[in-house]
Amino acid sequence: xxxxIFGTFGVRGIFNKELFPETANLLGHxxxxxLGKGKKIGIGHDTRVSCDELQVExxxxxxxxxxxxxxxxxxxxxxxxxxxxxxxxxxxxxxxASHNPKEYNGLxxxxxxGSGFRMEQDRELEKIxxxxxxxxxxxxxxxxxxxxxxxxxxxxxxxxxIDWEAIKKANFTVVADCGHGCACYITPQLLQALGCNVIPLxxxxxxxxxGRSSEPIEENLSEIKKLVKETSxxxxxxxxxxxxxxxxxxxxxxxxxxxRSFALACYAFLKNRGGTIVxxxxxxxxxxxxxxLVNARVLxxxxxxxxxxxxMKKNNAEIGGEENGGVIYKGxxxxxxxxxxxxxxxxxxxxxxxxFKELNEMLPQYEQIKVKIPCPxxxxxxxxKKIEEKIPKDQDLITIDGLRINYSDGWLLLRxxxxxxxxxxxxxxxxxxxxxxxxEFAKKLVNDTLNNL
Ligand code: MG
Numbered sequence: 001x002x003x004x005i006f007g008t009f010g011v012r013g014i015f016n017k018e019l020f021p022e023t024a025n026l027l028g029h030x031x032x033x034x035l036g037k038g039k040k041i042g043i044g045h046d047t048r049v050s051c052d053e054l055q056v057e058x059x060x061x062x063x064x065x066x067x068x069x070x071x072x073x074x075x076x077x078x079x080x081x082x083x084x085x086x087x088x089x090x091x092x093x094x095x096x097a098s099h100n101p102k103e104y105n106g107l108x109x110x111x112x113x114g115s116g117f118r119m120e121q122d123r124e125l126e127k128i129x130x131x132x133x134x135x136x137x138x139x140x141x142x143x144x145x146x147x148x149x150x151x152x153x154x155x156x157x158x159x160x161x162i163d164w165e166a167i168k169k170a171n172f173t174v175v176a177d178c179g180h181g182c183a184c185y186i187t188p189q190l191l192q193a194l195g196c197n198v199i200p201l202x203x204x205x206x207x208x209x210x211g212r213s214s215e216p217i218e219e220n221l222s223e224i225k226k227l228v229k230e231t232s233x234x235x236x237x238x239x240x241x242x243x244x245x246x247x248x249x250x251x252x253x254x255x256x257x258x259x260r261s262f263a264l265a266c267y268a269f270l271k272n273r274g275g276t277i278v279x280x281x282x283x284x285x286x287x288x289x290x291x292x293l294v295n296a297r298v299l300x301x302x303x304x305x306x307x308x309x310x311x312m313k314k315n316n317a318e319i320g321g322e323e324n325g326g327v328i329y330k331g332x333x334x335x336x337x338x339x340x341x342x343x344x345x346x347x348x349x350x351x352x353x354x355x356f357k358e359l360n361e362m363l364p365q366y367e368q369i370k371v372k373i374p375c376p377x378x379x380x381x382x383x384x385k386k387i388e389e390k391i392p393k394d395q396d397l398i399t400i401d402g403l404r405i406n407y408s409d410g411w412l413l414l415r416x417x418x419x420x421x422x423x424x425x426x427x428x429x430x431x432x433x434x435x436x437x438x439x440e441f442a443k444k445l446v447n448d449t450l451n452n453l
Pocket of ligand 1: 240242243244245
């Protein structure tokens with residue numbers, strides 16, 4: 001059976017095994033048919049080796065349905081989303097597999113307001129894709145245009161939005177680990193424009209990711225941790241392949257979980273005005289702690305960018321994000337923007353005259369665990385239902401996405417994976433002893449229930 005390539009956010013697969021140039025061509029046809037003749041589509045891509053081939057075919061598909069194509073170049077997802085409405089595009093496509101290994105690539109689809117396609121839109125596109133019933137016109141190659149210097153234009157926009165002179169005055173040294181991805185073209189340049197001394201790391205664009213894996217999780221970030229310490233830098237920033245996620249290393253070389261960057265971003269973005277934050281069920285309590293400091297409320301969403309954006313729009317929320325270091329800012333763009341987050345955190349450090357570590361110390365520390373338990377796909381739903389039946393009725397629960405059990409001193413999330421045959425356990429507590437208790441309790445609960453199905 002051919003593996004289904006439409007996932008929860010666009011299309012993704014191993015290039016030339018699951019995702020072919022032909023797939024991109026057909027997706028171009030499908031998107032052009034979905035949006036209609038004469039529509040303007042902006043296309044961005046990351047540094048992966050297969051991007052060129054996929055882009056050529058995608059463009060052929062789009063112009064065959066009468067669309068106009070605007071090539072944004074290697075710009076990173078945050079920039080594609082930022083410029084879609086500002087360049088009056090009717091939609092967009094980002095060619096990227098985000099943080100996945102080098103063999104992968106993918107296509108994500110974007111609306112005219114710079115938000116990613118919702119799941120229902122992906123399903124409609126999927127239907128057109130499989131129907132092979134496309135609009136057809138004689139392709140006009142003069143309908144392909146290139147927009148240049150978007151990185152420079154983005155930097156100007158960041159400078160207009162934040163107090164860059166305060167950052168410049170603070171004379172920060174920042175290690176920027178671009179992970180050979182889109183960040184190579186924007187993050188060191190932006191930091192320099194903000195007046196920082198920049199120490200770049202893995203800043204050669206290279207889709208084979210020779211320096212480190214593309215996902216900015218702690219096990220992949222030993223080099224930046226070392227370099228921040230060695231150079232006595234004020235901050236380290238590490239990003240994924242398409243630069244929508246950013247995690248930070250403090251001035252002592254310690255990795256900080258993405259939800260701490262999210263929490264500090266909430267504090268910086270909402271200070272003196274409050275507002276509404278959309279977090280997810282898998283994100284830490286630290287976001288609520290930051291919300292209290294700025295008088296904001298926190299709403300919980302299903303995991304994943306499209307769901308966060310949907311909830312932000314519905315509740316007119318100022319900011320949304322998740323624990324992997326992706327944060328979305330209303331009025332800026334409807335995509336996670338790890339580049340803007342870093343600028344905001346530097347502004348906060350400068351204005352409060354605090355190191356990143358000191359900022360972090362304003363917020364309580366937590367212990368967190370993540371555990372995977374193998375579980376066949378066809379048993380996930382019934383397993384979740386049986387587990388829920390075992391939880392006392394008066395327990396504080398969030399059931400929008402898996403099962404989040406809230407305790408007075410921590411929480412536990414039991415959630416089937418959307419893509420792999422596993423059941424995930426996440427937990428957070430204030431002490432090591434309590435997190436161990438929660439881990440033992442959750443493992444026993446899931447395994448016992450699974451064994452008795
Ligand atoms: Mg990404």
